Amino acid sequence: MSDSIAVKLSASVSSVIALVCLTWWLSYNPTARLATHIPGMDNRPTESEASKLRAAEADQVRIGEFLETYASTQPPALRGEWPRFRGSKFNNISTEPVRLASTWSEQGPKQLWSVALGEGHAAPAVADGRVYVLDYDEQNKGDALRCFSLADGSELWRRWYRVRVKRNHGYSRTIPAVADGYVVTIGPRCHVMCVDVESAELKWGIDLEKELGTETPLWYTGQCPLIDDSIAVIASGGNALLLGVELATGTIAWQTPNPKGYQMSHSSVMPATLFGKRMYIYCAKGGIVGVSAEEVDRGELLWESPLWNPSVMAPSPVILPDGRIFVTGGYGAGSALLQVTEKNGGYAVDELMKYKPDGGMASEQQTPIFYQNHFFAILPKDAGVLRKQLVCYASDDITTPVWTSGTTNRFGLGPYLIADGKMFVLDDDGVLTMLEVSTTAFKPLAQAKVMDGTDAWGPMALAGGRLLLRDAHKMICLDISAPSS
Template sequence: MVTCYCWLLACTANAAHDWPQWGGPARNFKVGGPRLAKTWPSGGPACLWDRPLGDGYAGIASVDNRLYTMYRSAGREYIVALDANSGKTIWQHHYPAPFLPKTDLQPGPGPHATPLVAGDRLCTAGVTGIVHCLDLATGAVIWQRNLVQDFAGTVLFRGYSCNPLRYGDSVILTVGGEGQGVVALTLSQGNVKWKSQNFDISHASPLVIQFHGQAQLVVLASRCIVGMNPDNGLLLWSHEHPMTGGHIASMPVWGTGDRLFFSFAYGGGSYCLQLAEENGTTTTRPLWQNKRMKIHHSNAISNQGYLYAASGDFGPKLFSAINLTTGKLTWQQRTLGRCSLVYRDGNYLILQEDGQLTLATLTPESLKIHAQSQLFEERAWTPPTLAGTRLYVRNRSRIMAYELPAAEP
């Protein structure tokens, strides 16, 4: 391990600013915490530590001064807990994970999914559909399921990538197939609490929204997007779309009040549904479609009626702002290309796929860059994790921690 900077004076992230799952506390890539300074030292944010890690795109969960992620090495998948202050391994669990037939992991062998911290347990999903529930403190296996062997679930060309979602006493996963498009497993033993719906899955992860006082589980599947009751899997609404699951990777975004946005590349474009409540029933209607906004596998963030994300697949990559009411693109620019982003207190931390980090303000009118720093050169498809003033990032071979300057009081 290479220690880049003495971390003894760095502040420990407050538990209220933990990042326990894909997308952060609310699964929307927004997190509270100290205000960040808009200027950085000439060499960029201070590197606290930098250490080797195996291959993969799994995100980094951060809870109580520990980090949790996954990687692949020599045909095995590793689940690892690290000390957030030093990067040292606290525990790891590994298991054989031979690739499934008819999959092609050339863009990266996975794992793809971010571990989920659920109380004193850690839930993970590997690229071959092997799901674990581990003791958070020790890494001991509590239960394990294989979504392909146990359920004959959908096998996608690029492997399994659903980020586990906690709801109450269960962990929810997309599986695919007749009567089991989505499956809820009990956190205690991994038993099936409910399974529901008849569709093949996509690479996109589910989320829970609140609409008129009701929790709704939103799942972007192959050729449809649905709303379900997360307590029992009951279908609340469904809307068809034209794209097959293997070409869908970006999680839907719940916008202001009643707007549900989803997008895919490969010619698919972006869509927005408007939800309404009529006599206790949720209805949906298409609000708009825009073929010029097409999110490949990056995340998107909604703020004050607008959505910001990188658009493009194999052609030009355009960072874009779009109006969630009209579907009108208010600006697009090539500076940032394909990237992922995190929101804090009016500003965005944007990690480009070439390893450059940008601090910017995004508005419906413009992109204003405050600071930039080249963190590394290798491909960065994993969204960064922000906890307090700590930023944790990874590429396909290393994991790093940086201390971001805080704003003056």
């Protein structure tokens, strides 16, 4: 009897428990403790923030990240070099003993090779039989330091990194510097890279925008790096006016303070010796400056002046032995002649003259050549009746030309250099002109169309009788040496 009651009681308890559980289950709201949040309140980024994060990730630059090699053998070590912007002596004058031809056939000099390049104006440096160009790879969206054989144009290797650059009169601009077993480059958006010349090993890189607060110029970086005493000298603007970086380690050896906030221009730093003092001279946005290049006080600001401060400038300063400095720029800037003097243990800067583009010696893009106490250049498009003509001015009268090339010989924004008593000038359309270097008259020797010539503005390079030229899309190598006797 008791067992029967126990069974019935157990069944009743089980029924009650089951009923309670069923009631709880039916009444339970699983979302009762969930809080309703608007987007952004659940620790997720908003769409705007997510977009910025994606952009930042895409814009993250790993300088020198990739290496591609194409040849296992070393190129022939041909004679001659053009190791930096404006050549070995920073003056666009070759002093190599190679004799050059004085005339050409109608087809022009023999083309030895050609290579396709990304759209731009970056020009080559040459050393030890190698040609270095900081190209922009439009397909992979990256700056690419490309190394070619001077002998045949074959590509040996390329060291590159991804960086987003919008087309703006092409992409690339600058010329590498080669010295002491290293090659240094500056990309369109201020990325500095140092690479071993033979192995292509990445040594170091600096993002000037992010690390030094540099403001990239309007048409990207036009400044070409300078190597001096195993130091890469860069005019960064931003947190430092100039800085020196050890080639071997990437350590910043010195910085020039920048309290006045000078900014990077399209111009390049030029080394000079004035009054027995080695210095770096630079046309910044904000003014022209002289910084010590001596070991004892390297990086110290020696002098500065606001007397030359156009909004846009590409040509570099031309320094004369007597302390005069010729500066020029495009877009209406004209030119100025400044005088640096020693004064009271320091330096003073005075303006000797200043004029508009039609007032005398001027240049829009290329840096004029100073040779035999005369200036040679192509006048800018706003120079009046002499626009785009090749001209020669005596250094003691830069407002009256000694000679001009005439209205039938206009050259646009093209480059030029001097070698073996001759001057070589490339016009916008790819026509190469050779003339005798004369301080009395325009004396053309030969002329030929050698390139298609779309925006053929990149500076020339000459090494061992081989002339390297480029237009917006292609680089060619011409043999301009004299025939062997």
